[in-house]
Amino acid sequence: MxxxxxxxxxxxxxxxxxxxxxxxxxxxxxxxxxxxxxxxxxxxxxxxxxxxxxxxxxxxxxxxxxxxxxxxxxxxxxxxxxxxxxxxxxxxxxxxxxxxxxxxxxxxxxxxxxxxxxxxxLFALTHVYSGYPLVRHARTLVEDGALGEIRIVHVEYAQDWLAEPVEAAGANRQAAWRTDPRRAGPAGCLGDIGTHAYHLASFVSGMMPNAVSAELHTFVQGRQLDDHVQALLRYPNGARGMLWASQVASGAENALRLRVYGTEASLAFDQEMPNELWLTMRGGAAQRLTRGRIDSVDALHATRVPAGHPQGYAEAFAQLYLDAALQIEAMDAGRPPPAESRLLATVDDGVAGLRFIEAVLASSAADGRWRDLR
Amino acid sequence: MxxxxxxxxxxxxxxxxxxxxxxxxxxxxxxxxxxxxxxxxxxxxxxxxxxxxxxxxxxxxxxxxxxxxxxxxxxxxxxxxxxxxxxxxxxxxxxxxxxxxxxxxxxxxxxxxxxxxxxxxLFALTHVYSGYPLVRHARTLVEDGALGEIRIVHVEYAQDWLAEPVEAAGANRQAAWRTDPRRAGPAGCLGDIGTHAYHLASFVSGMMPNAVSAELHTFVQGRQLDDHVQALLRYPNGARGMLWASQVASGAENALRLRVYGTEASLAFDQEMPNELWLTMRGGAAQRLTRGRIDSVDALHATRVPAGHPQGYAEAFAQLYLDAALQIEAMDAGRPPPAESRLLATVDDGVAGLRFIEAVLASSAADGRWRDLR
Amino acid sequence: MxxxxxxxxxxxxxxxxxxxxxxxxxxxxxxxxxxxxxxxxxxxxxxxxxxxxxxxxxxxxxxxxxxxxxxxxxxxxxxxxxxxxxxxxxxxxxxxxxxxxxxxxxxxxxxxxxxxxxxxxLFALTHVYSGYPLVRHARTLVEDGALGEIRIVHVEYAQDWLAEPVEAAGANRQAAWRTDPRRAGPAGCLGDIGTHAYHLASFVSGMMPNAVSAELHTFVQGRQLDDHVQALLRYPNGARGMLWASQVASGAENALRLRVYGTEASLAFDQEMPNELWLTMRGGAAQRLTRGRIDSVDALHATRVPAGHPQGYAEAFAQLYLDAALQIEAMDAGRPPPAESRLLATVDDGVAGLRFIEAVLASSAADGRWRDLR
Amino acid sequence: MxxxxxxxxxxxxxxxxxxxxxxxxxxxxxxxxxxxxxxxxxxxxxxxxxxxxxxxxxxxxxxxxxxxxxxxxxxxxxxxxxxxxxxxxxxxxxxxxxxxxxxxxxxxxxxxxxxxxxxxxLFALTHVYSGYPLVRHARTLVEDGALGEIRIVHVEYAQDWLAEPVEAAGANRQAAWRTDPRRAGPAGCLGDIGTHAYHLASFVSGMMPNAVSAELHTFVQGRQLDDHVQALLRYPNGARGMLWASQVASGAENALRLRVYGTEASLAFDQEMPNELWLTMRGGAAQRLTRGRIDSVDALHATRVPAGHPQGYAEAFAQLYLDAALQIEAMDAGRPPPAESRLLATVDDGVAGLRFIEAVLASSAADGRWRDLR
Incomplete structure (x- = not known):
């Protein structure tokens, strides 16, 4: 380490x-x-x-x-x-x-x-939220066409721990480096949590936007990096989306939430309640899916404890380590990576995230002009 | 009538x-x-x-x-x-x-x-959602400074009843006129529900944006008006916001939701659950406010049944009629309108809504260029 | 009046x-x-x-x-x-x-x-909670066999407004008569809200218990009537049940909740959120039913405003008045009452409630001995 | 092992x-x-x-x-x-x-x-649900008097996996031994999950009942042990309670829920959503407590991942192993067990559970007659 x-x-x-x-x-x-x-x-x-x-x-x-x-x-x-x-x-x-x-x-x-x-x-990237069983199930539902053609993607990630200039005092080491461009890079909130939101949206929807119109903002005086980002998205298939990330959203702890709407149904996931996934058919009643009420190879692969017994962030993170182990084992033995490990985020997901950061920075600098994501 | x-x-x-x-x-x-x-x-x-x-x-x-x-x-x-x-x-x-x-x-x-x-x-405009007791209480909280300085406004209004071309068959008279520019005007979803969202956000936050970057979209082939709108907002005090309205959001019934974040606390309201209002202090626990658990002149004025007994849309709508009656009575008698009726939406709110529509149409036509709201 | x-x-x-x-x-x-x-x-x-x-x-x-x-x-x-x-x-x-x-x-x-x-x-009894559209739909689901054979009935009604001796001061006229045996009768909490709970359970499950084991209790010193009742129920078909009503449950506003479990599925209803009804199949995912997502003659008859727009207590109460009007009209004209009004609570429901009160009083007096409900 | x-x-x-x-x-x-x-x-x-x-x-x-x-x-x-x-x-x-x-x-x-x-x-008993940080915090709140004098305790544990005679087929080994008196003992559902409910209620409320009136029931034909238990409780301080456990509650996965009401406030916990604890003052608004929004030595000791990041069943279970390790270490070294490990369930909790089982069996056999818990 x-x-x-x-x-x-x-x-x-x-x-x-x-x-x-x-x-x-x-x-x-x-x-x-x-x-x-x-x-x-x-x-x-x-x-x-x-x-x-x-x-x-x-x-x-x-x-x-x-x-x-x-x-x-x-x-x-x-x-x-x-x-x-x-x-x-x-x-x-x-x-x-x-x-x-x-x-x-x-x-x-x-x-x-x-x-x-x-x-x-192997180059595994720990986009931990893709390790939740129900996030993986959500992806499966999209892949299987349960939502129809995707039309709308909404993702947001809100926190409030940087609502005040906590980095100024120096005592908060986390705040200090995350708001320091020399250590965090050119993106603050955008890099820290915006990339998680972006990855989650891509992971579940199976799509990446081809253009973005965005605005970065810094609410806290004296802070050198953005602490708030809002963006509109366009997808190649005509879908539309919105992404919001903020570290000054008073009251929010770690509120990463995704909604995906297709022609047939929609999905909603909230990482603060990761043991449920909501599926609602067009014109239908919302259904609360849980690990014990679905039948899914991918969710099963990410399962550690019996149905009805909540899993959390640790197991989601562990899932990435398990998938990494499976792939390392296979690579070292000259075998292809096993199918069940296929959802592990890799260096390519990292590149996609950086491409998004770059486009958001550019769009924001150009007063929100739409920028292509190459 | x-x-x-x-x-x-x-x-x-x-x-x-x-x-x-x-x-x-x-x-x-x-x-x-x-x-x-x-x-x-x-x-x-x-x-x-x-x-x-x-x-x-x-x-x-x-x-x-x-x-x-x-x-x-x-x-x-x-x-x-x-x-x-x-x-x-x-x-x-x-x-x-x-x-x-x-x-x-x-x-x-x-x-x-x-x-x-x-x-x-009197010219009363029936922006009904401002008639809910807890929406009025939310406004009071903002006015009283409970949220501190407002930083972020998020409002959305999602439905799914126009996810398919139901207007085509002709049987659905509601769909027919609401998607017909000759009867609905130049804004579809934007005019029909986007204006409600816009009014609610303004009503509670006490602020109107001074610029908007927006994109209208029509998902259903052959439809003449927008059925989806997404927009970024800027407010005079530096606050930022997002507005989303869609009539093709599969699974959504009448999901008008508002969140307002200030430097000290945030509020959340969902019109499908209008008997609760969530207030969360920065770094604090979410509190579920109900009519019976608050002390508020404005909420009381909008109260019809005892605490713990849910009110609904009808009472919210009735509130506008009551406020209108109070103002008509006063006007006819040459008196100023009574203070408790002050929250009634008027022709000026309607003009503000039209100004927003105009700016969104213009921004969307200009590929999302920021437009001032005069 | x-x-x-x-x-x-x-x-x-x-x-x-x-x-x-x-x-x-x-x-x-x-x-x-x-x-x-x-x-x-x-x-x-x-x-x-x-x-x-x-x-x-x-x-x-x-x-x-x-x-x-x-x-x-x-x-x-x-x-x-x-x-x-x-x-x-x-x-x-x-x-x-x-x-x-x-x-x-x-x-x-x-x-x-x-x-x-x-x-x-006509003798209509205003058991208002049976006027909610989704309560009527719940009854329909049971009647139609969606739950299978009923096994378990849980009903509870909790409030906290009598958690302290508010009747003592005299200022609270509601508390004064409701805790006074000369005006309220021999049952306090049991008569005031326990009967509502009992009626709701019977209304939805379509069953009345044949035996009860109960215990009344008075928590507030000096109060002459019970402010808390807990009871076990047995039904003729072998089903079991529990009923709890309390007016000293700190934090509860008007928390009337019903759950009915059958061999095939269960239902849950909370009067503080009356615009949703939860249906969960054995081994299945919970579904959130709303007026707009069901197809039900009885719910429709109790509908006043469009789907997605919440109804409340007032409409539930109005439903009883409407059904009463329909029946009075028919009676006065010598016609049988119209089918859609059939769910109106009558004097016979009132007698059933009194029979329950009597049995609970008797069981409680006999240290919880099971008492038949004749 | x-x-x-x-x-x-x-x-x-x-x-x-x-x-x-x-x-x-x-x-x-x-x-x-x-x-x-x-x-x-x-x-x-x-x-x-x-x-x-x-x-x-x-x-x-x-x-x-x-x-x-x-x-x-x-x-x-x-x-x-x-x-x-x-x-x-x-x-x-x-x-x-x-x-x-x-x-x-x-x-x-x-x-x-x-x-x-x-x-x-050391004799540690794995009453895992007492390992959740917010359960430990709940106990702390009670100990600190935040609820006032306890008046009402409600605990329930509902599952549906035994709603049908799954043990009959033989394929389900879990069902087979848990419904077999030779391996499970004389209590079925009561021993399997009723004891968890009983322990959780005691753990948080800090009280054990002194009398119980109970009824066991077997819904599934041919099953030799109870699959359903309902009980009324009396506590030494005059408090009242209800306990319900069922393995035939269609739709329930692993629904262990506790509510404790005192003179000043009430608490509610649901093990399927273990990252929140609800605290409501008498006459007040419900508050959603989370690890990140409380200040509690006991919750901190049970914390593994940062606030806002959900923990689950695995960490609750791990907590018992950690506390056991701390106590073993101390015992082996001849030191008293460290204070932070004090909440570990022991053989004495197990004895209390068996005492409860015995009293419930006896009361049920005596048609619900109240039985003292020695």
């Missing part, structure tokens, strides 16, 4: 996710850019002193040399390091599991995608 | 609304443009044969002459007749209660507003 | 309900036992001075003599007067619409039922 | 729960009474061949002898084996983590409790 030392947010979640299905063991880490914190964090996590690296470059080099070197690295640093770290590990032939967004520029992301292909290594 | 004969949709609702508080009596009508249907409809409703008019012009003339002539006319025709009918009645000094949208063009609407002012007659 | 003067609770609701469908006119009243309040209340309601009675006996006598005498009387007094007032009006041949509970003893109730039959007059 | 081989239900959940916090390692097992299945199951789980026992007696003996013997055993067998297995391991000084119900008779349970005390070993 690179990043994820004491005080970090997402590293612990990655480690928990990896444990759920018992397919990975944490044996080495460059957990912090601060050497002492790196060492202490490693100790706490039971990593041997010889594999507690102060520097990720060194870690890549050393692990590649060891006979018992790591199979895969989990990258949980701030955004600006995703690409350099991933590059270092890909270069030495180590599989990568990387947090989103993929990189801080489209160029960087495309280079990574090229490298991963050349090195024939 | 003008319009609202057999087979009409909204006329019966107006009549019910007028009965709830017992402030009006239906004594005359030009209920249909078809003379026989007009007569039969009048008979059914207990209107005397001498006051069952075949023509609204004649009705205005005749009623103005009678000593026991009507105090007010309710206009429930298709949109294109709103302005001519209202003009006719205002001209002869009769108060007007008119369905929305006010008219089929901004010009027409502004002329009406001018006329109403000159004639010193 | 007898009762319902200034400061009363339910009288205004009855009057509103009667206006909704415009089938009744309020022309006479003995609105209060206090002569001055009776007169003032009548004035306020537009009742002529000659028909503003200070005494209901006099009203019955006088109205029976008038050629334009009332067709029906609405009785909205405290419970102990229901039977004497109803008797007086039935005796002189006037139809009765009476609030629940029917009377303060089973004996009294049975005498009333006998009298109503002899006099061949 | 004893039990939990191939085809078992709860064993995999225990193993997942143990992995979440990484405090246990699975190194030995008697996973099935069938030797071949035991061996195959062990292989699948990575247990060494030498510690894959065919018999739990042998496992207890052998593990006690090994220097690297297990610290604790997880017992996930059918009910009738809980006591014998636990006894065997306690006797040789191994800590026990046991599924519920504790045993098949009160006598057996009391003996176990005595033994555990004598041996000074």
């Amino acid at each position: 690179v990043g994820g030392g004491q005080g970090a947010f997402i590293g612990a979640v990655h480690r928990l996710a990896a444990r759920v299905d018992d397919r990975f063991e944490l044996v080495a880490g460059a957990l912090s850019s601060d050497p002492q914190r790196a060492r202490e964090s490693a100790l706490e996590l039971g990593i041997g002193i010889d594999r507690a690296y102060a520097d990720w470059r060194e870690m890549a080099r050393a692990e590649a040399m060891r006979e018992d070197g790591i199979d895969a690295v989990a990258i949980v640093t701030p955004n600006h390091l995703h690409a350099p770290v991933a590059t270092a590990f890909l270069e030495v032939g180590i599989h990568v599991i990387c947090d989103k967004p993929l990189a801080v520029s489209l160029e960087e992301g495309e280079a990574l995608a090229k490298l991963a292909r050349e090195k024939r290594k | 003008v319009g609202g004969g057999q087979g009409a949709f909204i006329g019966a609702v107006h009549r019910l609304a007028a009965r709830v508080d017992d402030r009006f009596e239906l004594v005359a009508g030009a209920l249909s443009s078809d003379p026989q249907r007009a007569r039969e409809s009048a008979l059914e409703l207990g209107i005397g044969i001498d006051r069952a008019y075949a023509d609204w012009r004649e009705m205005a003339r005749a009623e103005a002459m009678r000593e026991d002539g009507i105090d007010a006319v309710a206009i429930v025709t298709p949109n294109h007749l709103h302005a001519p009918v209202a003009t006719a009645f205002l001209e002869v000094g009769i108060h007007v209660i008119c369905d929305k949208p006010l008219a089929v063009s901004l010009e027409e609407g502004e002329a009406l507003a001018k006329l109403a002012r000159e004639k010193r007659k | 007898v009762g319902g003067g200034q400061g009363a609770f339910i009288g205004a609701v009855h009057r509103l309900a009667a206006r909704v469908d415009d089938r009744f006119e309020l022309v006479a009243g003995a609105l209060s036992s206090d002569p001055q309040r009776a007169r003032e209340s009548a004035l306020e309601l537009g009742i002529g001075i000659d028909r503003a009675y200070a005494d209901w006996r006099e009203m019955a006598r006088a109205e029976a003599m008038r050629e334009d005498g009332i067709d029906a009387v609405a009785i909205v007094t405290p419970n102990h007067l229901h039977a004497p007032v109803a008797t007086a009006f039935l005796e002189v041949g006037i139809h009765v619409i009476c609030d629940k509970p029917l009377a303060v003893s089973l004996e009294e109730g049975e005498a009333l039922a006998k009298l109503a039959r002899e006099k061949r007059k | 004893v039990g939990g081989g191939q085809g078992a239900f709860i064993g995999a959940v225990h193993r997942l729960a143990a992995r979440v916090d990484d405090r246990f390692e699975l190194v030995a097992g008697a996973l099935s009474s069938d030797p071949q299945r035991a061996r195959e199951s062990a292989l699948e789980l990575g247990i060494g061949i030498d510690r894959a026992y065919a018999d739990w007696r042998e496992m207890a003996r052998a593990e006690a002898m090994r220097e690297d013997g297990i610290d604790a055993v997880a017992i996930v067998t059918p009910n009738h084996l809980h006591a014998p297995v636990a006894t065997a391991f306690l006797e040789v000084g191994i800590h026990v983590i046991c599924d519920k119900p504790l045993a098949v008779s009160l006598e057996e349970g009391e003996a176990l409790a005595k033994l555990a005390r004598e041996k000074r070993k």
Whole structure:
């Protein structure tokens, strides 16, 4: 693991996710850019002193040399390091599991995608919300035509933790780097949660927009990056969409919600209530689907506990680690990845996300002029 | 009453609304443009044969002459007749209660507003959703600063009854006129329900946007008017907003929903569940407000049945009739309108709605270019 | 109308309900036992001075003599007067619409039922919750076998307005008479809301229990009547049930909820959200039924406003007045009551409610021993 | 681990729960009474061949002898084996983590409790629902007096998977043993899920009833044990309660719901939506509490992922394993158990559950006569 030392947010979640299905063991880490914190964090996590690296470059080099070197690295640093770290590990032939967004520029992301292909290594991107069983079932319903032709896609992701300038005080390390263009890249809220919303919408609808008209906004004075984004979408098949992401939406905790309307039916999903998926036929009554009330290979593959017993974010995250393990196993054995792992987000999804970021930035800079998504 | 004969949709609702508080009596009508249907409809409703008019012009003339002539006319025709009918009645000094949208063009609407002012007659516009007690309470909360400075306004109005070309068969009279530019005006879904959404957002937030970037769309082949509209909004205080209205959103019945986020708290209202209003402080727990759990003069004024006993659309509509009665009474007596009736939508709200329609049409025609709302 | 003067609770609701469908006119009243309040209340309601009675006996006598005498009387007094007032009006041949509970003893109730039959007059009992369209639809679903054989019935009615001794202060007139055995009869919470719960359960399930094991309780010190009742039920077909009613359930407003489980499916209804009815098949997904998403003669008959537009308590109440009007019209014309009015609660439902009260009182007095409901 | 081989239900959940916090390692097992299945199951789980026992007696003996013997055993067998297995391991000084119900008779349970005390070993009982952060917060609220004096406790646990005689076919092994008195003990639904409901109610309210009036029922013909239980409760402080558990409630998945009403406020929790807890003050608005919106040491201790990110059943189960680990660590070191682990269910909770079962069986046999809970 690179990043994820004491005080970090997402590293612990990655480690928990990896444990759920018992397919990975944490044996080495460059957990912090601060050497002492790196060492202490490693100790706490039971990593041997010889594999507690102060520097990720060194870690890549050393692990590649060891006979018992790591199979895969989990990258949980701030955004600006995703690409350099991933590059270092890909270069030495180590599989990568990387947090989103993929990189801080489209160029960087495309280079990574090229490298991963050349090195024939896995590059999994942890768009965790695609790991929920009912999100996967939603995708299946769309694929199977249950919604008819898709007409409307609505996705939103609202939080309120940045409604005030919490980064100013310095105490909130999460806020500090996420609002700092040097570490977060040129997109603030857009990169942090907008990309999740974008991926979820694409994942379920099976479509990516071909044009966007968007507006970024910064509500909190002195903040350098956007904390609010609103966008209109056009899809190749004529569908229309809206995307909204905000980190200043007072009262919202982690309100990622998707609705997809087709000619025959619509779907609604709310990640804060991930054990239900709403399906409503045109002119019909809303139905509350749950894992126990559907029959779905993809949902089953993402199931850990019996029907009626709620799953949560940890299992969704674990699903990505499981799919990654299945693919790594297959790659290492020279087999094609197993079918049930096919929904894992990859470096290509990351590139798509960066393409969206770039288009939104450009459209917003051009006062909302529609921009093509190449 | 003008319009609202057999087979009409909204006329019966107006009549019910007028009965709830017992402030009006239906004594005359030009209920249909078809003379026989007009007569039969009048008979059914207990209107005397001498006051069952075949023509609204004649009705205005005749009623103005009678000593026991009507105090007010309710206009429930298709949109294109709103302005001519209202003009006719205002001209002869009769108060007007008119369905929305006010008219089929901004010009027409502004002329009406001018006329109403000159004639010193009431011009009430039935933006019914502003009649719900909890919508009025929401407005009060905003006015009282409970939300802090408003940052984000989200409003949407989704239906699915026009998801297929139901107007083509001819059997659906409602669909027929609402998708016919000669009767509905240049805006389809935008005029029919988009204006409701727009009014509700303005009513609660206490703000009107100063610019809009919008896109109209027609999903159903052969339809002449838009059946879908999506728009981004900018407000004078820097707030941002989104408005969505669709009549092809499979599964949606009458899903008008508003969310307003301020620096301190947010509000959410769903007209399909009008007996609850959600208030969530920044960083706080969502609270489900009900009539019985708030203390609000405006909500009380809109209350008909005891707390815990649901109210519905009929009472919201009745509220407009009650407020209209209170204002007519005051105007006729030369008194200022009573304070509790102040929230009644008027011809000026109608003009604002037409201004919005015009700007959306223009922005959409200009590929989403931002347009000022004068 | 007898009762319902200034400061009363339910009288205004009855009057509103009667206006909704415009089938009744309020022309006479003995609105209060206090002569001055009776007169003032009548004035306020537009009742002529000659028909503003200070005494209901006099009203019955006088109205029976008038050629334009009332067709029906609405009785909205405290419970102990229901039977004497109803008797007086039935005796002189006037139809009765009476609030629940029917009377303060089973004996009294049975005498009333006998009298109503002899006099061949309507005796409608305002078990208002059976007037909701979706409650009627629920009954239809059960009748049509959609649930299979009924196995379990759960009904509860929780409020919190009597959680403290509000009757002690004297200011709360509603609390005062409802907790006073001389006016409310021997059952407090049981008679006031328990009977509503019991009727709703019977109405929807189409079954009445044949035995009950119950316990009354009074939580508030000094209160003379029960404020809490819990009971187990057995039905003739082997079904089991539970009934709970409480007026000290902190946080509950007017939470009347019914669930019925059959071998094939279950239903759930919550009167605080009366525009939805939940139907879930065994092993299936919950479906949210609304007026606009069902096809039901009985629900349609109880519909006042278009689908997607919420109805409330007023329309449910109005439904009873409409059904009463239809039956009175038919009775007066010597015709059988029209089929669509068949769901109106009658004096026999009132007798069933009193039988339940009697059995609960007896079981509770016998430390919960099972008591047959004759 | 004893039990939990191939085809078992709860064993995999225990193993997942143990992995979440990484405090246990699975190194030995008697996973099935069938030797071949035991061996195959062990292989699948990575247990060494030498510690894959065919018999739990042998496992207890052998593990006690090994220097690297297990610290604790997880017992996930059918009910009738809980006591014998636990006894065997306690006797040789191994800590026990046991599924519920504790045993098949009160006598057996009391003996176990005595033994555990004598041996000074941990006996954790996996009443998993007490592991949810918001359940723990609910208990804290009650303890802190936020509800005032408790007046009413309502708990219910409804499922529908036994609505038909699925045990008859033989294919459903879960149904087979759970409806077989030789393996499940004398209580069917009552023992299987009724005890969970009972524990949850006690856990949150901090009270145990002193008397019960109950009725067991078997709806499915030919079934030997109850599949439905309904009961009235009396508490020492005068509070009243109702408990309902059913496995034939068509449409219910795993609907464990608790409501507690005090003089000042009420709480509601639904295990199918475990990321919210409803708190409503008397006369106040309902508040939706979430992990991110409360400040609670106990909820924090049960938190695994960031606020706004749902937790589920796995984390609740893991919480018991974490608390068990903390207590085992302390016991082995001769320290008192750490305060934060205090909410772990123990053998005494199991005894309380058996006492409840016994009283319900007795009351039901006596036609609902109230029975004291000693």
